[in-house]
Amino acid sequence: MVPVSFDLPVAVVTGGNRGVGREVCRQLALLGFGVVLGSRDLRKGEIAAKELDPEGNRIVACQLEVDNSISVAAMADWVKERFGRTDVLVNNASTMYDRWATASNAELGTVAEAIDVNLFGPWRVIHALLPMLRSSSRPRIVNVSSEGGSISAMTGLPGLARQRGPSAGPVPGSGRGQRDLGRDHPQRRPYRYLYPRRPALPLVAPGL
Ligand SMILES: NC(=O)c1ccc[n+]([C@@H]2O[C@H](COP(=O)([O-])OP(=O)(O)OC[C@H]3O[C@@H](n4cnc5c(N)ncnc54)[C@H](OP(=O)(O)O)[C@@H]3O)[C@@H](O)[C@H]2O)c1
Numbered sequence: 001m002v003p004v005s006f007d008l009p010v011a012v013v014t015g016g017n018r019g020v021g022r023e024v025c026r027q028l029a030l031l032g033f034g035v036v037l038g039s040r041d042l043r044k045g046e047i048a049a050k051e052l053d054p055e056g057n058r059i060v061a062c063q064l065e066v067d068n069s070i071s072v073a074a075m076a077d078w079v080k081e082r083f084g085r086t087d088v089l090v091n092n093a094s095t096m097y098d099r100w101a102t103a104s105n106a107e108l109g110t111v112a113e114a115i116d117v118n119l120f121g122p123w124r125v126i127h128a129l130l131p132m133l134r135s136s137s138r139p140r141i142v143n144v145s146s147e148g149g150s151i152s153a154m155t156g157l158p159g160l161a162r163q164r165g166p167s168a169g170p171v172p173g174s175g176r177g178q179r180d181l182g183r184d185h186p187q188r189r190p191y192r193y194l195y196p197r198r199p200a201l202p203l204v205a206p207g208l
Pocket of ligand 1: 039
């Protein structure tokens, strides 16, 4: 039986039905969060939630297609109505894109689709959840990034941050990268906009 209220800090994870997102859901539940497992196919999300949390005390699935504004708004309304809060957002969902293509031969429909999911997707979800995140005493947004999106890796130019840890690599948007990518523009530095005194928007690039 899925709880009506978690009575716990609430984390929303996009693309939580498989891969990295599924594991993030599992670990957040272990850390004491109530987890909203976003899945564009609700049935897949429900199966994953049941496998991860058979009792249904900590993890609940919610339909969420990040490239669909209606779905994103419905998710935010559902979370607000059901739990009344969001403390953490993990923007994990992503789609593969034509890494083999170059600017001169790329199929622009494919490029547009990838941008809609991988760039505007997280942005949409941030917008939808921002009012609740702002009400949290410790809001966090984690954008799951990739070395595939590293500007320095693509261009060979220096200037983006290096991740600490075993899978060290340039991570756009983290540390120095955030400073390089824009100064105090709310759209480029949403963590400043969200929570002026504390950086609350780490980017992570899992290397599996
Ligand atoms: N795996 C790695 O080695 C690696 C390395 C670097 C970065 N990353 C990053 O880590 C994140 C997760 O990677 P992963 O390997 O776990 O990916 P994955 O196995 O391909 O899973 C992607 C997830 O995103 C969901 N998704 C795709 N399009 C969506 C949409 N329009 N709306 C909502 N959900 C959507 C998928 O749902 P469906 O099941 O319905 O398709 C799935 O749940 C990604 O951001 C990726 O860039 C991964």
